[in-house]
Amino acid sequence: MSLLELRGVTAGYGPVQVLHGLDLEVGDGEVVVVLGANGAGKTTTLRAISGMIPARGEIVFDGVRLDGRRPEAVAKAGIAHVPQGRGTFSELTVEENLRLGAITRRDGEVDADLRRWYDAMPRLGERRTQAAGSMSGGEQQMLAIARAMMSRPRLLLLDEPSLGLAPLVTRELFERLRDLNRAEGLSVLVVEQNANLALGIGHRGYVLEAGRIAVSGDAGSLIGNEDVRKAYLGF
Amino acid sequence: MTLFLQQLVNGIGNGVVYGAVALALVLIYRTTGVLNFAQGEMALFTTYLAWKFARSVPVAAAIALAFVIGFVGGAIIERVLIRPVEEARSPLNVVIVTLGLFLGINALPQLIFGTDSQQMPKPWPSDAAPGDVVGTTRAVKVGAVSVSWAVIALALMMVAVCALLWLLFQKTRLGLALRAVASNPESSRLVGINAGLTLMLGWALSAGLGAIVGPLVAARSTGFDASLMQGVLVFAFSAAALGGFDSVLGAVVGGLVVGIAEALTTQYVDPLNGIEVLLPLLLILGVLLIRPNGLFGRRTVERV
Numbered sequence: 083m084s085l086l087e088l089r090g091v092t093a094g095y096g097p098v099q100v101l102h103g104l105d106l107e108v109g110d111g112e113v114v115v116v117l118g119a120n121g122a123g124k125t126t127t128l129r130a131i132s133g134m135i136p137a138r139g140e141i142v143f144d145g146v147r148l149d150g151r152r153p154e155a156v157a158k159a160g161i162a163h164v165p166q167g168r169g170t171f172s173e174l175t176v177e178e179n180l181r182l183g184a185i186t187r188r189d190g191e192v193d194a195d196l197r198r199w200y201d202a203m204p205r206l207g208e209r210r211t212q213a214a215g216s217m218s219g220g221e222q223q224m225l226a227i228a229r230a231m232m233s234r235p236r237l238l239l240l241d242e243p244s245l246g247l248a249p250l251v252t253r254e255l256f257e258r259l260r261d262l263n264r265a266e267g268l269s270v271l272v273v274e275q276n277a278n279l280a281l282g283i284g285h286r287g288y289v290l291e292a293g294r295i296a297v298s299g300d301a302g303s304l305i306g307n308e309d310v311r312k313a314y315l316g317f
Numbered sequence: 318m319t320l321f322l323q324q325l326v327n328g329i330g331n332g333v334v335y336g337a338v339a340l341a342l343v344l345i346y347r348t349t350g351v352l353n354f355a356q357g358e359m360a361l362f363t364t365y366l367a368w369k370f371a372r373s374v375p376v377a378a379a380i381a382l383a384f385v386i387g388f389v390g391g392a393i394i395e396r397v398l399i400r401p402v403e404e405a406r407s408p409l410n411v412v413i414v415t416l417g418l419f420l421g422i423n424a425l426p427q428l429i430f431g432t433d434s435q436q437m438p439k440p441w442p443s444d445a446a447p448g449d450v451v452g453t454t455r456a457v458k459v460g461a462v463s464v465s466w467a468v469i470a471l472a473l474m475m476v477a478v479c480a481l482l483w484l485l486f487q488k489t490r491l492g493l494a495l496r497a498v499a500s501n502p503e504s505s506r507l508v509g510i511n512a513g514l515t516l517m518l519g520w521a522l523s524a525g526l527g528a529i530v531g532p533l534v535a536a537r538s539t540g541f542d543a544s545l546m547q548g549v550l551v552f553a554f555s556a557a558a559l560g561g562f563d564s565v566l567g568a569v570v571g572g573l574v575v576g577i578a579e580a581l582t583t584q585y586v587d588p589l590n591g592i593e594v595l596l597p598l599l600l601i602l603g604v605l606l607i608r609p610n611g612l613f614g615r616r617t618v619e620r621v
Contacts, residue, residue: 132507134503134506134507152506153506153507153509154506154509154510154511154512157506157507157508157509158509162507162508163507164507165503165504165507169501169503169504169507170501170504171496171497171500171501171504171505172500172501173496173499173500174493174496174497174500178493178496178497181493182493182494182497182505182508182510183508185490185493185494185497185508185509185510186508186509229508233508233509
């Protein structure tokens with residue numbers, strides 16, 4: 083059974099419709115990559131899922147309809163969305179950013195999770211009292227992922243995590259995502275320009291074109307597909 | 318020297334008032350990015366309510382009641398008048414709404430309670446003269462300087478308010494959520510914060526603070542009418558600009574600086590009578606020219 087399912091989703095900004103009946107699935111424990119040219123509707127897809135923009139059609143998460151719900155409710159349902167630009171709370175400290183990730187949690191294990199992420203990403207531990215906005219782009223992206231993980235999500239939405247990062251940092255980031263997916267069974271829906279790297283850790287992929295799915299398939303077949311490579315992936 | 322110290326004490330009294338109203342402005346600005354021109358008039362309305370209540374209950378209880386009404390009223394104003402306009406995504410519209418509120422809320426108590434000057438009972442030690450309902454504020458002699466109980470009460474109020482706000486913002490989950498919304502509204506919603514609730518709370522806190530400050534300002538003067546907070550608001554704006562519009566500490570320090578500067582100008586720049594009124598404008602101008610983010614304002618450094 084799929085964890086997230088989109089059926090005939092349309093969404094846009096005011097009078098401008100961007101998604102024209104999108105069907106998409108993310109299985110439990112799956113890493114799914116969304117590719118496509120600028121303006122194809124990749125970011126809009128993520129924003130529709132997390133309720134940042136109104137959407138029509140069906141968005142089902144873990145058997146529950148999410149379309150029409152507010153972002154707060156979607157977050158509480160177990161979806162963590164790291165937006166483009168990382169959504170850092172720049173003026174707040176690294177630790178406060180992480181605590182905000184867990185702000186809806188009412189269990190007593192937030193401190194234990196904090197220690198866990200400091201262990202996993204020592205750079206964050208070193209800078210826990212520093213303003214988050216003063217960190218480098220790569221560190222902020224790590225922080226954004228740790229912040230998202232602090233909510234103990236079942237599904238992580240990532241919007242262009244490699245944007246503005248050096249190639250080496252991007253590679254490290256994707257390795258970490260793969261580890262999270264393998265070790266924790268975390269499901270990930272990632273929008274990414276760096277198709278090669280993303281499909282490298284992904285199980286399946288979708289290519290978006292003008293608000294619709296143009297091609298879909300498992301990661302290997304997308305990379306191997308000559309037409310897809312030429313038309314959409316640019317390598 | 319005595320004269321100087323006396324003016325310093327007087328200045329602190331005014332400064333606390335400016336600082337408190339500046340703080341109320343900052344509370345709204347930090348969470349919503351709106352400069353609330355109606356801040357003073359909101360405080361004025363609750364001051365009239367406190368004055369009315371004080372006829373039947375002790376003045377401290379009257380102020381507490383006014384606080385509760387101010388708190389709730391602030392939340393309602395945000396929800397009913399500010400948010401629908403804000404959702405149209407033009408900051409200018411919100412400013413115009415607050416200007417409308419300024420005029421409207423200024424007229425409201427005049428319609429309800431009349432335009433006569435009224436006297437607020439004093440929530441601090443005072444001597445009642447025969448025939449005088451509210452009495453005269455007592456003072457404490459410190460050496461040759463006389464410190465009015467009004468100044469002491471205002472200063473204590475300020476310390477208490479700052480301590481409570483610090484605890485709220487730095488030590489509670491709710492405070493963290495409030496700061497998060499101020500820092501990045503979109504991201505706040507994505508981590509599950511109900512942004513609407515925190516915006517309402519910002520207005521509620523601000524109006525509640527005004528409801529405490531207003532009656533104290535009224536009690537300090539011999540009488541008050543609908544113009545009570547207008548001068549105060551101008552000085553409070555200059556205090557907030559001086560401190561940096563997003564800094565709580567800056568608002569308080571800015572208020573004290575403006576208050577003391579005003580008192581000393583009145584005392585020592587004698588030949589130009591009334592020049593102290595220009596002071597807030599000069600301070601705003603000076604700050605904007607030299608330190609656009611204010612003395613304590615954040616210069617946001619962001620790496621991408």
